[in-house]
Amino acid sequence: MIRRHGPRDNIFGNVNREEQHDASRTHECDRRANATSSSAGRRVADEDALLVAAAKARDTRAFEVLVERHERKIFSITQRITRNREDAEDVVQQSFQKAFIHLKKFEGQALFSTWLTRIAINEARMLLRRRRWSREVPTEGSSTKTESALPLDFLDSAPNPEIVA
Numbered sequence: 368m369i370r371r372h373g374p375r376d377n378i379f380g381n382v383n384r385e386e387q388h389d390a391s392r393t394h395e396c397d398r399r400a401n402a403t404s405s406s407a408g409r410r411v412a413d414e415d416a417l418l419v420a421a422a423k424a425r426d427t428r429a430f431e432v433l434v435e436r437h438e439r440k441i442f443s444i445t446q447r448i449t450r451n452r453e454d455a456e457d458v459v460q461q462s463f464q465k466a467f468i469h470l471k472k473f474e475g476q477a478l479f480s481t482w483l484t485r486i487a488i489n490e491a492r493m494l495l496r497r498r499r500w501s502r503e504v505p506t507e508g509s510s511t512k513t514e515s516a517l518p519l520d521f522l523d524s525a526p527n528p529e530i531v532a
Contacts, residue, residue, distance in 0.1 A: 415479040423470055434463050441487045448491040458494055462487040
């Protein structure tokens with residue numbers, strides 16, 4: 368029978384006892400960290416579910432806690448999509464407003480954070496879509512120029528800094 372050598376085997380096919388002990392210790396630490404993070408995640412999800420239930424029962428403080436808990440994550444996601452801090456702040460506000468208005472429709476089949484993230488992503492994409500359409504300004508030579516078109520050159524009424532100095 369041919370034995371294949373693993374990364375911890377020496378050239379004779381023996382596992383160094385010290386390396387084996389280190390590997391088991393590392394595996395144990397990884398297992399504990401994963402268990403801790405999954406139990407912490409489960410705890411947060413359970414707390415969110417309780418807060419959502421309280422918010423549905425018209426407890427505004429419960430919704431405020433949900434906002435405080437998820438605001439930074441939602442802001443980070445929306446800023447990556449919009450690539451603009453002010454737009455991301457607007458989208459965060461709109462997302463929480465929409466979540467509050469439609470909270471009764473939240474059935475709890477997904478995590479609250481997942482539902483809220485999806486609302487924020489949709490709001491950010493809608494903002495970008497609206498901006499794309501509103502950026503179109505006809506040029507002077509355009510045949511579709513209307514009276515309501517904005518001029519491309521804006522005059523500054525402030526004194527010229529080169530003349531003042």
